[in-house]
Amino acid sequence: MEIPKTYDPRAVENKWYAHWLKHKFFKSTPDEREPYTIVIPPPNVTGVLHMGHMLNNTIQDVLIRRARLQGKNACWVPGTDHASIATEAKVVAMLKEQGINKTDLTREEFLEHAWKWKEKYGGIILKQLEKLGASCDWDRTSFTMDEPLSEAVIDVFIDLYNKGQIYRGVRMVNWDPQGLTAVSDEEVIHKEVNSKLYYVRYKIEGSADEWITIATTRPETILGDTAVCVHPDDERYKHLKGKRCIIPMVNRSVPVIFDEYITMEFGTGALKVTPAHDINDYNLGVKHNLEIIDTIAADGKMSAAAKFYIGEDRFTVRKKIAKDLEELGHIVKVEDIKNKVGYSERTSAVIEPKLSMQWFLKMDTVSKPALENVVNGEIKLIPEKFINTYKHWMENVHDWCISRQLWWGQRIPAWYDEKGKTVVCKTREEAIAKLGTQDVRQDEDVLDTWFSSWLWPISVFDPKVFGADKNYKGNADINYYYPTNDLVTAPEILFFWVARMIIAGYEYKEAKPFTNVYLTGIVRDKQGRKMSKSLGNSPDPIDLIEKYGADGVRVGMLLCSPAGNDLPFDESYCEQGRNFSNKIWNAFRLVKMWETSSAAQPQANKVATEWFEARFNEQLEIINDLYSKYRISEALMATYKLVWDDFCAWYLEMIKPEFVDGKSLPIDQTTYDATINFFEKILKVMHPFMPFITEEIWSLIKDRKEKENIIIAEWPEVKAADKNLLAMFEVISATIAEVRNVRNNKGISPKEKLSLYLKSKSEDKENLFDEIIIKLANLDKFEITENKIENSISFMVKHFEFYVPFLSAININEEKTRINKEIEYNKGFLQSVEKKLSNEKFVQNAKAEVIEIEKKKQADAESKIKALEEQLASLG
């Protein structure tokens, strides 16, 4: 059989993914095994796969595949969320292209278009996950607006309303003038920007020429001012008590009020108060009973109440009014200033604080168990540093604005009669009965998308949990899979989503939704910028997969992703991943090429197999431990080194048969069998990271039965590792490296055979497995000598002293310098050890073991120096 020299992932990956699907290896149904469950953070239905998804889902797949190998009933539930704002915006844009205005459609017509859009484009991202190898149970694919899940959302709204946790009220909300909806506090991104601070003077009412100067970054809101506020202790303004001033342009008389809220040092110490357009001003307004004049309409343009610039955008007006005030003589000065401005997470529009009627969920009581159970470790955040952030947020949590002025989403089940009387119930019929009139109107708004996805870990298994029947015990799925095990997500949605899922878990299942929350880093480009579509600095993951193979990209992603740390992504990591694929592929080619013989197993091969067995067990234990701590990138690195260094570079080289007359000699059957067994084991350990290539090699390395696939194989068990053997191998490998070093330094070809002598009186060389050293160091002999060898290069490994004799004369001076340097180093070291040991306080305070160690260091250094000095003397 001819095996290509380089591994080609393309054909292999499609083939195996189809095979896994065909045999339903990803499918999970409750049984007697231990469950291992992950629910996917549902990607946005409008989304296409980006590097963040790539990282996130690779980690989930690694965890799921390993659990599956460990014999657990692994269930990874996929799905998408309906992303109300983003999707509605997409659909509106699409309709616009077709010449249709949203405002010309009825709600039902619009939703019909939206659903069509969803059917057409909504599945793209899930298809892309297949390319990556994601082993989700696709039969369980959920969507937050699926009928049963939507019903669950409505049930929850009604339930919380009935419990008095949901209320409706006029509040200052974060208004997105582009999306034309309120957004929650968490959806506002504050950014520092360069602004101007305008100093504007207002005339004191009834005075000839007395003024009060305020400072503002938003002069366009002057038209809505209903007071000017100063600090009661401010000497500059004490005389204005009881006075009023005149708002320019609109010529409105407003009071000068006094409040300790004011920072005297900022600006002039006098604050203009616009209760309709600033949350702090709003609070002042409530306190001082001020008039509220809403001068900015929902679309960010000036309303009729403003009286000027009606219909013009707030930012245009900012420039115009500054100019007009200047002309009227009201501008005192203008300064440059840096201030924070809120932007909508969804549309990037500048958020406008706006008073409006919204629905809120009270957070104080429902959030209690969610705080408690993270602080006490019942739910673990990985890395732990996020507990601080989480705690801080939960302790200062605000009520959650859950209504959105959109059509795409679950419509709020609140009904009003013509007088505005409100009932909350599931159907119009119920509402009619309760309100006692046919004339009922349902609330126009929908619920925040997170108000769906906070139920996700429950609703994907059993949406009926939220139903009215309080005695409902749950279906087989929820009782088996819940609580789920791990959640893998980005820290940016810790509050949006994670915290709220925990709240819902305790509220509706009296149990946590998951045990571990693994928070990944943010994928950044080389310059440290977050990868985003708008910056165009993100590679297309699908292109990367084409180029390096899914296995290569998976490895590449994980190599640079310690938990919770951002990862500055670079394609070269994928290259490293691809190279790793190729390495294991070629190891496979080598082994596959061998023919076997019935000859007895040579001693060297026996030792080699025993060593690798020990090494494998030692490393597997480390790898298991790293997994248990969710140190995934380190588990990968340990796996990488086990495969590349230990298996390929050492083990295979040790047992590799010689090439004679253009043909490999056969290998003995015992060693061959052991090697295949090792190969299978390392493939299993690699499989979570590199599912495709491991499945391919697994299928080729041995005759397999139908459905005998690595994806459902068993994770190897750790057996005791022979510590002595491992220690001895350290000496062997160091010896081989020293000989190779001699070659390199002296410019001797690797093909030229050398001799090696060990200075020893005893027979301890036997333990050094001479055959292996002879083979890997390319020696013609390896012997014991009682005396030093003339004209040779010497080196030491531990307490062993070696000689490599030379036919040609060696440069004595060079050797002397080298040995002297080494003596010097060892003497310096010895000195530091002796200094420690002669320090009374050290001897008194240090632990006995530590002192023992120091004494051993002393003895070792002394004997080494002695040996080196003898070598030096022998050089004359």
Next chain:
RNA sequence: GGGAGCUUAGCUCAGCUGGUUCAGAGCAUCUGCCUUACAAGCAGAGGGUCACUGGUUCGAACCCAGUAGUUCCCA
């Protein structure tokens, strides 16, 4: 403005309760090799006053205080 974290080799990161031959790994770099598994490779090597300053200690990358830089969260 308040809070949290980070700063170790050119890059990305390890370094457990302070104590094994004067800090480890991968990549990158340099040198030599196209040695019939792999040049997407092999063999070897170099590279760090552990951000800075001070303190505690017999002993500090690790503990404490301060300074600087940086990231994130909240307002």
